[in-house]
Amino acid sequence: MYKKNMTMEEALIENLVLGNDHKESMKTINKNLLQYGLTPNQSKVYLYLTKTGEKTASTLSKSLNIPRTESYHLLNSLEQKGIIFSIFGKPTRFNSVPIKDALNIIIDNEKNRITDLELKKEKILTLWETIPKYVDESEKVDGNKFQILQGKNSILVKIERMVKNSEKDLMVLGSDTNFIKFYHTEFVNLLKKTKSELQVLTTYSKKGLFPLEGLPMNNIKKLDESNRHNFSFIIKDDNEVVFFINSGSPELMAIWTDSKSFVATLKSLFKLIWRKSPYVLEKHNKSNKNMTGDYEHRRREIEQEKVILDYLQQNLMVNKDEKNE
Amino acid sequence: MKKMSKTISKSTKQKSRLSVLIVDDNEQITKLISSFLDYSNHDCTVVNDGKEGLELIKTNQYDSIVLDLAMPECDGHQIIKTLQKDDPDQLKKITILTASNINDDAVKKFKELGISGCLQKPVDIDQLLSNITKASS
Numbered sequence A: 001m002y003k004k005n006m007t008m009e010e011a012l013i014e015n016l017v018l019g020n021d022h023k024e025s026m027k028t029i030n031k032n033l034l035q036y037g038l039t040p041n042q043s044k045v046y047l048y049l050t051k052t053g054e055k056t057a058s059t060l061s062k063s064l065n066i067p068r069t070e071s072y073h074l075l076n077s078l079e080q081k082g083i084i085f086s087i088f089g090k091p092t093r094f095n096s097v098p099i100k101d102a103l104n105i106i107i108d109n110e111k112n113r114i115t116d117l118e119l120k121k122e123k124i125l126t127l128w129e130t131i132p133k134y135v136d137e138s139e140k141v142d143g144n145k146f147q148i149l150q151g152k153n154s155i156l157v158k159i160e161r162m163v164k165n166s167e168k169d170l171m172v173l174g175s176d177t178n179f180i181k182f183y184h185t186e187f188v189n190l191l192k193k194t195k196s197e198l199q200v201l202t203t204y205s206k207k208g209l210f211p212l213e214g215l216p217m218n219n220i221k222k223l224d225e226s227n228r229h230n231f232s233f234i235i236k237d238d239n240e241v242v243f244f245i246n247s248g249s250p251e252l253m254a255i256w257t258d259s260k261s262f263v264a265t266l267k268s269l270f271k272l273i274w275r276k277s278p279y280v281l282e283k284h285n286k287s288n289k290n291m292t293g294d295y296e297h298r299r300r301e302i303e304q305e306k307v308i309l310d311y312l313q314q315n316l317m318v319n320k321d322e323k324n325e
Numbered sequence B: 001m002k003k004m005s006k007t008i009s010k011s012t013k014q015k016s017r018l019s020v021l022i023v024d025d026n027e028q029i030t031k032l033i034s035s036f037l038d039y040s041n042h043d044c045t046v047v048n049d050g051k052e053g054l055e056l057i058k059t060n061q062y063d064s065i066v067l068d069l070a071m072p073e074c075d076g077h078q079i080i081k082t083l084q085k086d087d088p089d090q091l092k093k094i095t096i097l098t099a100s101n102i103n104d105d106a107v108k109k110f111k112e113l114g115i116s117g118c119l120q121k122p123v124d125i126d127q128l129l130s131n132i133t134k135a136s137s
Helices: A008-013 A020-035 A040-052 A057-064 A068-081 A099-130 A152-165 A176-181 A186-193 A260-276 A280-286 A290-324 B002-012 B027-039 B050-059 B076-086 B088-093 B104-113 B125-136
Strands: A084-087 A093-096 A146-150 A169-173 A197-202 A220-222 A233-236 A240-245 A253-257 B019-023 B043-047 B064-067 B094-098 B117-120
Touching: A020 A040, A040 A057, A040 A068, A040 A084, A040 A093, A040 A099, A057 A068, A068 A084, A068 A093, A068 A099, A146 A152, A152 A186, A152 A233, A152 A240, A152 A253, A169 A260, A176 A197, A197 A260, A197 B076, A220 A280, A233 A260, A240 A260, A290 B027, A290 B125, B019 B027, B019 B050, B027 B043, B027 B125, B043 B050, B050 B076, B064 B076, B064 B088, B064 B125, B076 B088, B076 B094, B076 B104, B088 B094, B088 B125, B094 B125, B104 B117, B117 B125
Parallel strands: A169 A197, A197 A220, B019 B043, B019 B064, B064 B094, B094 B117
Antiparallel strands: A084 A093, A146 A253, A169 A233, A233 A240, A240 A253
16 A cells, blocks of 8 residues: 555655545645644544544554654543543554544534633632732823734734724725635624724725625725735724734734824824725726726816806896896 | 896795805815805805814804815715714705715715715706705705
8 A cells, every 4th residue: 555664644645545636635624623722743643543443552653653652642632622532452442533523522612611711701800809909000101012913813803802992983904805804703793883983995896895795885995906915904093003914924913002103103194095095986987097087077076167157147147237227 | 148047046046044054175166156155145154174164064053064075184975974973963954066976875875864965066056056955944
């Protein structure tokens, strides 16, 4: 089947066991399992057992090229998670729970952990209130705090809190591809519900605007194509901003700050772009020729002036004639 | 010609004196509308800046408001949004008069908000005056 001295893992990579078609799928599953809280080696062991069936710790250790002591540790931790089980005997053998059940078990565990955290939160806060404060409130300085946010989740938590706590205005600038990243998250729903004055500047394409469906169209202006990759940010009232960083890495990164000068600068920039940008609603009828649109706008203004001028002229003539009579 | 002018004049002159606010960044248009409203025996206040317009609406009582949509800084959409939140009763006094393209969805939306009328420039004087009067009632 596969070369002598080659481990099962190596064989998998060499496509000798699963074939080329499955190599990418295995890689993707492995990567996704990491998001379910498994370490790379845990994921490796689980997938190996699932694909090859019942094994002893010793076979597994040799096949995956993992030291024997670590393989026991890994098997133990997976058993504690409830996604593999041991079969009594000498030596003890191990097998895995089917992948569908395993995913459900991990999700349920995670849900229970969060419920537990929620319950503990109240307890910690109640206890905290009983401890006297030693900080002089007058020394507390607001503003000039910075935070680097890494990964979609930590950014989402921050921007959702900003939208929730906003009292005055919210300014959102970003390309439609940025909004797609937050589609199906609470962020867009919160934007729809906000009582603050909302202004959204985004690159507009019919395909890209669907995550914003339900937002009042007269809150959305079209961002010029030249700005689409340069920057994205969200400003809350006069006191908070999240600025996205294009680091080139696939993971989202952003900086949060409550620096008054930073917020004021970005707010001025936003207002400037807002002023120069057309509404998405207006664009529907405009076609791509902005010049034609501007010309048409001006022509209508001039015609309106002419209509009123004609009216005034006619009536002034009447008055003059009446006087003469 | 003279006779026709007279007819227009009679039909547009109103008996009750209205207090009208015009918010439009086009100075020429505001001057002209103001002149014809004055000629029609109405009191007219003109403002060429959206922010100032909003302040005047908030602090004064007008019978009718003529509002442009495309203005720098604070535009008509923003004024409508602010009033919707702070003083929605003012919306029924508004007649939108704009040279921008407005699609049916937008007109429907404005109607739903309670805005009295939505006119695209150029508009006939009788129609404008009729809208201003309707918005005041």
